[in-house]
Amino acid sequence: MTVACPQCGAPAEARTDTRFHGCAFCGSSFMAERGIGIAEYHLAHERDDRVAWSALAASLERDGSGQAVERTGCEYLVAPFWLSRPENGGTRLVPALRHPWLQGPVPVLPGGDLLFVPSENDFILPDIPVDEALGEGAGRGGTSLSLVYLSLYLLSFRLAGHDCRALVSAVDRRVALLTPLPARSVPVPFRHAALVSGFALVLIVAGPAVKSHLFRAAVFAAVLAVAWPACTALLRRGE
Structure with a gap:
């Protein structure tokens, strides 16, 4: 079958739906699927697990989680x-x-130079057809279609006794949490709890003791006006 080279548009002969057909005009390689020439790209990156863990730590710090992370897998x-890339703009990954x-x-397409995939590589072949992933007619009707290989770190860790997972984009260090973080518990000092309980007890006792709704509202306002500044001052003194 004859397909158009996804790089220069020249006609190229693709005998089977396999990878790395060559274009005689621009020298680029590409794959063919359903009669469509599809360019393959990747973003160069050398593995460094420290980069991934550092990105995760920075993300957790921004989210206000100061808990220790126990690394379990990378x-x-x-x-x-x-x-x-449709003609009307935008991208879909x-x-x-x-x-x-x-x-x-889904990770965001990182900035950087998209390089052609070399014929000698150990990248994983796609197992989801383009029509299944993007819908019928993908790559037709003015839509530019390509296959991009992204380097990702898959991190497993424990936080506050909970198993968590995160996906880190190797090129731009974006972090996507795949499991929700455990709720952060903040201990309340006994002094604070006692003051709040005493304030609430005064309001509860004053309620039934005053029969008139108008007087009850006045008592509540008076208790609030006196007790609230006193409680605030005591709490600040205890800090």
Whole structure:
């Protein structure tokens, strides 16, 4: 079959739906699927697990979580994604691999140079067809279609006794939490709890003791006007 080179648009002969057909005009390589020439790109990155853990720590600090992180696992994955760019603008990035970690938030396409995938590589082949991922007619009707390989860190860790997972984009260090973080518990000092309880007890006792609604409201206002500044002053003194 004859397909258009996704890089220069020249006609190229693709005998099968396999990867790395060559264009005789620009020399680029590409894959073909359903009669469409699809360019394959990747963003260069060398694995460094410290980068991933540092990005996670910075993200947790921004979220206000000061709890210690117990590292339990770090997996490095170069995952394929279908990238479509309609003529009317915008981009759409959809996973091309059936992987449990890729069923949640989809990474944002990082900035940087998209490089052609070399013929000698160990990247994982996509197992989700483009029509299944993007819908029928993908890559047709003025839509630019390509396959992009993104380097990702899959982090497993424990936080406050809970198992958590996070996806870190290797190039731009964006962090996507795949499991919600445990609620942060803040202990209340006994002094504070006693003062608040005493203030509430005064209001509870004053309520039934005063029969008139108008007088009851006046008593509540008086108690609030006197007790609230006193409680605030005592709490500040105890800090």
